[in-house]
Amino acid sequence: MDTNTLPPFPDDVPSHPLLVIDYALIKANDEAEKERLWTAGTSLGFWYLKNHGVDSEVQGMFEMGAETMALPMEEKMKYEQGDDGVSFGYKAAGANAVDASGTLDTAQFINVAKDDALAWPQQARRSYPRTVDARMDMTIKPFVEKALDVNMTLIAVFNDKLGLPKDTLAKQHLREEYSGSETRVLYSPPAGKDTQAIGAHTDFGSLSFLHNRLGGLQVFVPGSEDWQYVKPIPGHAICNLGDAMAIFSGGILRSNLHRVVSPPGLQSTHYRFSLVFFTRPGNSIVLRALKEESSMIADAVARAPDAAKYETGATSLEWFTRRIKNQRIKNRTGPETWMASRGTEHTEHTAAGNEIEASA
Ligand SMILES: O=C(O)CCC(=O)C(=O)O
Numbered sequence: 001m002d003t004n005t006l007p008p009f010p011d012d013v014p015s016h017p018l019l020v021i022d023y024a025l026i027k028a029n030d031e032a033e034k035e036r037l038w039t040a041g042t043s044l045g046f047w048y049l050k051n052h053g054v055d056s057e058v059q060g061m062f063e064m065g066a067e068t069m070a071l072p073m074e075e076k077m078k079y080e081q082g083d084d085g086v087s088f089g090y091k092a093a094g095a096n097a098v099d100a101s102g103t104l105d106t107a108q109f110i111n112v113a114k115d116d117a118l119a120w121p122q123q124a125r126r127s128y129p130r131t132v133d134a135r136m137d138m139t140i141k142p143f144v145e146k147a148l149d150v151n152m153t154l155i156a157v158f159n160d161k162l163g164l165p166k167d168t169l170a171k172q173h174l175r176e177e178y179s180g181s182e183t184r185v186l187y188s189p190p191a192g193k194d195t196q197a198i199g200a201h202t203d204f205g206s207l208s209f210l211h212n213r214l215g216g217l218q219v220f221v222p223g224s225e226d227w228q229y230v231k232p233i234p235g236h237a238i239c240n241l242g243d244a245m246a247i248f249s250g251g252i253l254r255s256n257l258h259r260v261v262s263p264p265g266l267q268s269t270h271y272r273f274s275l276v277f278f279t280r281p282g283n284s285i286v287l288r289a290l291k292e293e294s295s296m297i298a299d300a301v302a303r304a305p306d307a308a309k310y311e312t313g314a315t316s317l318e319w320f321t322r323r324i325k326n327q328r329i330k331n332r333t334g335p336e337t338w339m340a341s342r343g344t345e346h347t348e349h350t351a352a353g354n355e356i357e358a359s360a
């Protein structure tokens with residue numbers, strides 16, 4: 001994708017500011033920068049990340065995404081993720097609901113499992129379109145390796161700030177264990193102002209490393225009345241925490257609601273590509289607050305009005321499967337299916353359009 005031909009995010013459209021974290025300083029173990037990362041993770045749970053060193057791999061991933069989206073539909077559909085709650089593979093536009101009333105999404109995805117990228121040329125989880133296979137060695141594997149490294153470095157900072165014994169969170173994300181960790185290229189067509197490419201959601205896993213060229217990502221900031229854009233900044237990733245980190249930390253870390261709508265202004269006439277790497281816990285990891293291992297987490301759970309939400313009784317695989325499966329429009333029986341797809345923050349945002357009060 002030639003980013004030079006894309007119009008900039010309009011000056012007159014408001015956007016929500018995020019802290020800019022310097023990854024080079026985090027790598028250098030800079031205490032002040034680690035504290036800023038902690039502030040970001042415990043407030044909105046979203047931040048920009050600069051100096052991450054992944055720019056050339058990101059460019060290759062966007063090319064892989066464009067090559068894959070350009071395949072004939074018939075070929076892409078051979079790799080569709082299906083309705084059983086597995087996210088790896090291709091997702092057609094309109095396969096998911098974006099709200100409780102069953103409005104269809106407009107985003108196509110190509111999702112590649114971290115396990116397949118690392119096992120290549122062996123197949124670990126599933127097969128992919130030829131455009132993916134052709135770039136496994138050259139593009140996908142190097143991107144996944146770097147993204148894993150960035151995410152695990154950031155997760156280690158949260159580990160220490162939460163007062164957890166060293167590597168406690170690393171053990172929930174072992175490289176060798178099969179997991180829902182995956183990379184995704186998203187593709188959505190120009191559409192009307194209110195069209196949702198992806199409906200309101202919290203991310204299912206631990207940490208998402210996102211690369212945006214066009215606007216369209218919006219966050220629902222607690223206490224505000226409406227959705228706000230997050231403006232893409234060239235060379236800056238956008239990182240956000242997901243449900244697993246909110247649960248492990250007893251709610252100290254935040255997994256915030258977000259969604260994807262049409263980009264604003266002149267950007268709205270362009271197809272939108274974005275790229276994410278999602279780090280998710282190993283399949284066998286039970287999602288619960290790590291309160292035996294940190295007094296800070298134990299105190300947070302003791303003070304929480306809704307402490308039960310930090311004892312999900314579900315493994316990471318079960319949590320992930322439930323959320324994916326109940327988004328699929330083919331599995332929809334009514335608004336209850338949407339409710340069953342919800343994550344950790346879904347009770348807080350009744351002002352956010354179709355959010356529904358429910359416990360899942
Ligand atoms: O495309 C984006 O900006 C965000 C995508 C996203 O939220 C997701 O895939 O979970």
Ligand SMILES: [Fe+2]
Nearest residue numbers: 201202203258
């Ligand atoms: Fe997301």
